[in-house]
Each structure stands twice: as structure tokens, then as C-alpha cells.
Amino acid sequence: MTVLTKTIKLNNDILIPQVGFGTWQIPDGDVAYQAVLTALKTGYRHIDTAYVYGNEKSVGRAIKDSGVPRNEIFVTSKLPAEVKDAREVRDYFDQTLANLGLDYLDLYLIHAPWPWREAGTRYDKENTAVWQQLEEIYESGAARAIGVSNFDAHDLENLLATTTVVPAVDQIQYYIGFTEPKISSFAAAHGILIEAYSPLATGGLLDNQDVAAIAAHYDVSTSQLALRYVLQKGALPLPKATSEAHIVANTKLDFTISDGDMAALDAMPDAAPGKSHNSTQG
């Protein structure tokens, strides 16, 4: 078992590889195909995509052509944030399956609690109704687990109060100096795993000199330190890379950050101060 294939047990007892390969902003076509193929060849067994990334077809082709058995790859996709009419959910889910060329997903997420252009607006009733559709998909076996993304503690609490299945994960922006403690502690208290998106702050923390200084203690890069930090916090990092060198480098996470350095990283301000954040988080 490698650092990539070691698993975490979700709250419904299914196992999720503790590092996922992110695919946001990887252009559809050959670039996405090659990136995912390289990731699978390098040993990643968990791929994170979304309907709105527009690259599900290429991701699916790479999964098929990799030769890795389907049941050894954990595949996540997401219902677009704009879909708040429960009647549309099943069609989007079926389209995602068709795009990927798969007959089930391992994890299906609501991409955000609000349409992006209305970030911060409450959609409690709609999220409840949409979640009930995800529950049906889950109960049918077409998704082995269901979860959410960009939900704050209020949005999670709303689902817990009004629906039956507890989300398996909440995928949120999470990196050194931006670990969203309110959401993270609410999720931990309810058995919801935090998946860390933008664990490198979409590249924004790679030149941070304070992070680099701590990385030097272990002779690793800032990106490797940032990913290891997320793992040691108990969250699941989703690094994205298109360059083969980056894809490979991000698999070298077999080192341990000391308690002292973890405390120093915990105390750091936002490691990528220019990065934008959801208005309901932080």
C-alpha cells in the first residue's frame, strides 16, 4: 500500500483512497486524457472531476484505457451548483455517468450550496430537495457514497435536520493558513470527512518562503509539504497537476512533519493571501 492507495473509511464504511487527483481547469481532450492516464499510471486511484469541468469524457476515456480495473479506482463527480431544481438532478447524474462511460460513481457531490453567481445566498429548501434526489441515487446503488462541497456549517446542519443520509464528505477549500475551522470541526463532530480542494491554493502558495523554509527541514518541495500537511490534519488532499513532473512529485509524501512544524504551519496566516474565498467560509 502506498501513500496514494492508503484508504480512509467513510461514514457508510466504504473506503476512499486518501489522496485524490484533481482535474479542475484541465482542458478537455488530450490534455485531460494524458493527465489522468499519467496519474493512474503513477499510482493515483482516486480521481475528482465535475460536470462543469467539461472534461468528464476525457477523464472517462483515460480511466478505461488505463487498464486499471474499475473497482480499483475511486471516481467522484459533482452536480452543478446551478441545479437547485430537484427534478433536474437525475438527468445531470445520468449525463455524468454517460460522459464518464461508467455505470456507477463512487462519490457524487452537490458542487455548492448556491449557484456560483449567488454565493452566500441560502438555498436551504432547495438543497434539502436536491439532497433527497442524491439519497435516491445512493439507495439505487448508482453512487456508492454521496456528499457535498462548499457547504458551510449552516448548510450541513440544514441537511442533517431535514434528511436521512449524512453526507460522507464536504469538499472545501483547504490549505496552509486557510483550514476553515468552523466547518472542519462541525464536519468532524458529525463523521463527515473534509476533502481539501485547492490544497496548493491553485498554485498560490508554491512561492511562499515561510512554507518553503519548513519544507527544507524535510528536503521536500513546498507542494509536497502542503499536501503532507493536509494529510496530517486528517483531511483528504485533491492536488491537481497537468505536468507529468508535478503529477509524480505529488506522490512523494512518505515523510512526517514534526509536531513542532505542524504547530508552526497551523499558526501561519493564509499562505496565499491573494486567493479568493467563498463568502460563507473563512
Ligand SMILES: NC(=O)c1ccc[n+]([C@@H]2O[C@H](COP(=O)([O-])OP(=O)(O)OC[C@H]3O[C@@H](n4cnc5c(N)ncnc54)[C@H](OP(=O)(O)O)[C@@H]3O)[C@@H](O)[C@H]2O)c1
Ligand atoms: N469543489 C470545488 O468547488 C472545487 C474548487 C476548486 C478545486 N476543486 C478540486 O480540487 C482540485 C485541486 O485544486 P486546484 O485545481 O485549485 O489546484 P491545486 O491543486 O491547489 O494547485 C494546482 C496548481 O499547482 C501546480 N502544481 C501542482 N503540483 C505542483 C508541483 N509539484 N510543483 C509545482 N507546481 C505544482 C499545478 O500546475 P500544473 O497544472 O501546470 O502541473 C497547478 O497550477 C481541483 O482540480 C478540483 O478537482 C474543487
